[in-house]
Amino acid sequence: MYNKLLFFSLLAILALSSCSKDLPDPGATKAVKMANEWWVTLTVNGEDLYGLGHQKIATYNSSENSDSLWVDDYKNLWQFKCKALANFNDLTFATTNAQNEYYDITVNLANGKIFPGMGVSKTGNVTDSIYMEAEFSDDPGTKYVISGHARTKWRDDDY
Numbered sequence: 001m002y003n004k005l006l007f008f009s010l011l012a013i014l015a016l017s018s019c020s021k022d023l024p025d026p027g028a029t030k031a032v033k034m035a036n037e038w039w040v041t042l043t044v045n046g047e048d049l050y051g052l053g054h055q056k057i058a059t060y061n062s063s064e065n066s067d068s069l070w071v072d073d074y075k076n077l078w079q080f081k082c083k084a085l086a087n088f089n090d091l092t093f094a095t096t097n098a099q100n101e102y103y104d105i106t107v108n109l110a111n112g113k114i115f116p117g118m119g120v121s122k123t124g125n126v127t128d129s130i131y132m133e134a135e136f137s138d139d140p141g142t143k144y145v146i147s148g149h150a151r152t153k154w155r156d157d158d159y
Helices: 002-018
Strands: 036-043 055-061 068-072 081-087 092-099 106-120 126-136 144-150
Touching: 036 126, 081 106, 106 144
Parallel strands: none
Antiparallel strands: 036 055, 036 144, 055 068, 068 081, 081 092, 092 106, 106 126, 126 144
């Protein structure tokens, strides 16, 4: 009985001492400062022509983790998802004739920029801000402004 107790005690000590709390740092993607969900409006000449109000979109890294950023409106605005060329130091992005992933059109995004700490949420929390100008090949010549602030994930800040 004593031998079994000693054996299991030593086994427990060995198991507990083999656990390590020093986990490796997985790091972050290049797009970490630009990746987020956003509450934005779609306007033309300052007017919400379609009465959409605030809609949720997202920006996130590409799987290559290179110089690209996905811009995805979750089919909420114009049903577009495209990859844009990003400058992760300047927090800017743009693309010309990018293929839309949701349906067969191309997307132009110009003057895309993330402004850290320059947005204000629905309840007044300071957050990041986003701005871009979009043109879609199925509505050529119309320049849409997509702008808003980062989603805080607080329920009172959601639209």
